[in-house]
Amino acid sequence: MKASVLILSLAVLFAGSAARAEPELQPKLAEIGFLVGDWSNGQGHVAETGGASTGASKVTVEAGGGVLLRRDHTSLFDRNGKPAGGFNQVMIIYPEAGTLHADYSDGTHVIHYVTAEVRPGRAVTFTSAVQPGAPVFRLAYELTAPDALIVTFGMIPPGGGFQPIAVGTLRRGG
Secondary structure, X not given: OHHHHHHHHHHXXXXXXXXXXXXXXXXXXXXXXXXXXXXXXXXXXXOOOOEEEEEEEEEEEEHHHOEEEEEEEEEXXXXXXXXXXXXXXXXXXXXXXXXXXXXXXXXXXXXXXXXXXXXXXXXXXXXXXXXXXXXXXXXXXXXXXXOEEEEEEEEEOOOOOOEEEEEEEEEEXX
8 A cells, every 4th residue: 555655656746747847949949048947146246336236037948948938036235235126027038030039128128139149058148129329238148157157238328339237147046
C-alpha cells in the first residue's frame, strides 16, 4: 500500500512538473533565451539622480514560445540611500519582419523598440525608432556569466551622443 501511494505521489509530481515546462522558443527568440528566468540586482546606479536602484525581474516564455514577457519592480533611492519611490514595468519581446521587437511600459511611458542587435546566447541591444526631435532609446543586455547579466538603458538625444540613464548587474535566481 505504501509503495503504491509513493508511486502515485511521484507520478503526480512528475506530471505537474511536465505541465509547467516552458514551451520551446521560436528560433529568433531562442537566440536570447538566456534572458529567461528570475533575476535580481544588488544595487544599480541611476545617472540622472546620482541615486541607486534595486529591483527584480522575471522573464517568462509566453504564447506557445512566440513571446518573452519581462515583468519587474524597481525601487529607487536618493543620493543618501533614502527611499525615493519605485515603479513596476513590463516588456513584451517578439519576432516580427525578420528581427526582434519589444514594447515597454511602466504605466506612464511607452517605448517601442523596433530593432535588435543580437549576439546569440550572449547579448541583445534593442533600439527605438528614430523620430525627428525625439530621443532614441537603447536597452542592452549582456550575459557575462551564466548567472550575471549587465543591463544598460540610455538614450541618444537629438543631435547628441549616447547617454546612459541606468546601468546595473542582475543575478539569476533572485
